[in-house]
Amino acid sequence: MRIKEWYVAKRAQGLSQQIAADGAGVSVRSAQRIDRGDHQPDNQPHCGRSWRTRADPLADVWQSVLVPMLEKAPQLEPQTLLLHLEQIRPGEEWYRRKRTLQRRVE
Known part of the structure; x- marks a missing residue:
């Protein structure tokens, strides 16, 4: 029981x-x-939310810039991609998006 x-x-x-x-x-x-009656049933594990809580910080460059680079050279590391973004789009704070980029490249 x-x-x-x-x-x-x-x-x-x-x-x-x-x-x-x-x-x-x-x-x-x-x-x-x-x-x-609010208790979670034992046979149904708690599932996380299915929506985003923030806007995607890499949305404007992910598909157009980064994915093609990674398809050509999958060995590229996030730091290299970050340096490339800083060169092609100066003035944006790319260093704030470093961890997001690391997770996405994994």
């Missing part, structure tokens, strides 16, 4: 929330969520 089912069964027997939670090995806060 899973923890949530055990907890619900003990609550149905008339045990208090605190005692049923202790017996099931969950916190009182989790027990409150189970009672409200």
